[in-house]
Amino acid sequence: MSSPKKVLLSIPPYYGIDISIARAFEKNGIDPVLARCRYQPYFWERTIRLLSNKMPPLKRLIQPLLKIPLVLENGEFIKAAERSKPDFIFIVKGDTLFPQTIRHLKGKYHTPCLSYQWDDPLYSSAGQNGIDVYRRKNFEYGMHDYDHVFVFDKYHVAEIKKRGVDASYLPLATDEDVYRPIDLSDEERDEYGFDICFVGMPNDNRVEALNRLNGFNVGVFGDFWERYLLKMPVRYFRGKANGRRVIKIYRGSKIALNIHHPQSVHGLNTRAFDIPSCGAFQIMDYKEGVEELFDIGQEIVCYHGLEELNDLVRFYLSHPEIRSRIAEKGRQRVGQEHTWHHRIAKVMSFIYELR
Numbered sequence: 001m002s003s004p005k006k007v008l009l010s011i012p013p014y015y016g017i018d019i020s021i022a023r024a025f026e027k028n029g030i031d032p033v034l035a036r037c038r039y040q041p042y043f044w045e046r047t048i049r050l051l052s053n054k055m056p057p058l059k060r061l062i063q064p065l066l067k068i069p070l071v072l073e074n075g076e077f078i079k080a081a082e083r084s085k086p087d088f089i090f091i092v093k094g095d096t097l098f099p100q101t102i103r104h105l106k107g108k109y110h111t112p113c114l115s116y117q118w119d120d121p122l123y124s125s126a127g128q129n130g131i132d133v134y135r136r137k138n139f140e141y142g143m144h145d146y147d148h149v150f151v152f153d154k155y156h157v158a159e160i161k162k163r164g165v166d167a168s169y170l171p172l173a174t175d176e177d178v179y180r181p182i183d184l185s186d187e188e189r190d191e192y193g194f195d196i197c198f199v200g201m202p203n204d205n206r207v208e209a210l211n212r213l214n215g216f217n218v219g220v221f222g223d224f225w226e227r228y229l230l231k232m233p234v235r236y237f238r239g240k241a242n243g244r245r246v247i248k249i250y251r252g253s254k255i256a257l258n259i260h261h262p263q264s265v266h267g268l269n270t271r272a273f274d275i276p277s278c279g280a281f282q283i284m285d286y287k288e289g290v291e292e293l294f295d296i297g298q299e300i301v302c303y304h305g306l307e308e309l310n311d312l313v314r315f316y317l318s319h320p321e322i323r324s325r326i327a328e329k330g331r332q333r334v335g336q337e338h339t340w341h342h343r344i345a346k347v348m349s350f351i352y353e354l355r
Helices: 017-027 043-054 056-084 099-109 133-145 154-161 186-191 204-211 225-231 244-252 271-277 306-317 320-337 340-354
Strands: 006-010 031-034 088-092 113-117 148-151 167-169 196-199 218-221 237-239 255-258 282-285 301-303
Touching: 006 017, 006 056, 017 031, 017 088, 017 340, 043 056, 056 099, 056 133, 099 113, 099 133, 113 133, 113 340, 148 154, 148 340, 154 167, 186 244, 196 244, 204 225, 204 306, 218 244, 225 237, 244 271, 255 271, 255 306, 271 282, 271 320, 282 306, 301 306
Parallel strands: 006 031, 006 088, 088 113, 113 148, 148 167, 196 218, 196 255, 218 237, 255 282, 282 301
Antiparallel strands: none
């Protein structure tokens, strides 16, 4: 059988990560075709979800409306496969794709179909309830239809394997073409010269950790922090950030803090790789197995509790030369092992074996 040349991709456009993964396939000699994939729900979808939670008697009547856009989007994905005629299909998350869509494509075109789960795939973690029943169940009901499932967290790999599905661990990564060291102007160094920065969305454990950092110059950036203003005794929220501004924040700050979402039981988020890829110094909440990816204390610094976090912050703020050395070693490690090019190379190794 000939070598694969084209892949059809379904990837949520989460801060450009769909483009990064498509580019990684190109670097591995594969022509990527990005199908339309929606990340954010429509306003009326959010309204229906809200009404369903607030007014349970209406739930049975209005929730079926949430299936309408998914039906249309599944039809578009099938048409994309018909037009592109891919050698294989690579789906990230896949909560918008019905199991019957996967079965249809595999049956009609005999095309291998792989899944990559970078969140809690079974929505079992705290903070994973803000999704409708259709999206919530699409992967769970259809995971047996995939030829293989890659998962960012070993804990979730084990949970999927318990259900008889062929699954393996594939850590997240960074795009070295995007997250790279850049020089800042004097004005930018003043604007982003925080002792500690955090970039990401809020949840209770993140707010708790940040609230313990009194006395430091803290800058927090991201979406939805307005919802937590009453829980923040110190006003450290500085606005939203994406694209090149994120890199400036990491480069300007002395410490880039990384606090994982509860769904990351053992797996690392993309921030764990983005920060050192920029040449910035990172302190991260410890996750079991991080030693397989980084040399703790040499390439990354981890804390096990909030008291230790404060101690580490004080120590590293007073030792800039150690921060600089760890940041550089972390940057080198990421460039050598933890880019999307490296991860997609592993995906392609599996595809070659499958064929």
